[in-house]
Amino acid sequence: MSTQLPNPIATFFEVSNGADSALLAQCFAPGATVHDEGRTHQGHAAIRAWLQEAQRLYEYSVEPLEASQQGTSIRVLARVVGNFPGSPVQLEHLFRLSGDRIASLEIG
Numbered sequence: 825m826s827t828q829l830p831n832p833i834a835t836f837f838e839v840s841n842g843a844d845s846a847l848l849a850q851c852f853a854p855g856a857t858v859h860d861e862g863r864t865h866q867g868h869a870a871i872r873a874w875l876q877e878a879q880r881l882y883e884y885s886v887e888p889l890e891a892s893q894q895g896t897s898i899r900v901l902a903r904v905v906g907n908f909p910g911s912p913v914q915l916e917h918l919f920r921l922s923g924d925r926i927a928s929l930e931i932g
Contacts, residue, residue: 827889827890827900828891829900832852832921832924832925833851833889833898835848835851836851836852837888839851839875840875840884840886841864842888845872848871848872848875849868849870851925852871853922853925853927854867854868856871856925856926857927857928858871858874858929859928859929859930859931860874860878860929860931871928882917883907884904884905884906885904885906886902886903887904888900888902888917889903894931896920896921897918897919897920897921898918898919898920898921899916899917899918899919900917901915901916901917902914902916903916916932917923917929918931919928
């Protein structure tokens with residue numbers, strides 16, 4: 825991937841692809857939220873549980889394709905391949921940063 829991503833976002837994609845989920849605490853703010861598949865997950869423990877469950881269910885990999893930034897919001901278009909209907913798909917990941925951490929993430 826040639827897209828340069830801020831460290832917390834790059835770490836999120838590394839964890840999504842199998843790196844140690846303990847690294848999530850380094851990239852998400854303590855009260856961060858993730859909105860995915862119609863559900864919202866808040867805080868480190870809930871985000872970690874969501875990601876581990878998604879990895880278990882879908883056995884996926886994700887490849888960021890392009891990114892654009894407006895202020896503290898960063899939109900990343902990523903190719904996701906896994907054992908789910910319609911795979912592969914391109915999903916938009918909308919990150920909002922607060923300092924050097926992810927404050928929120930919406931996947932759609």
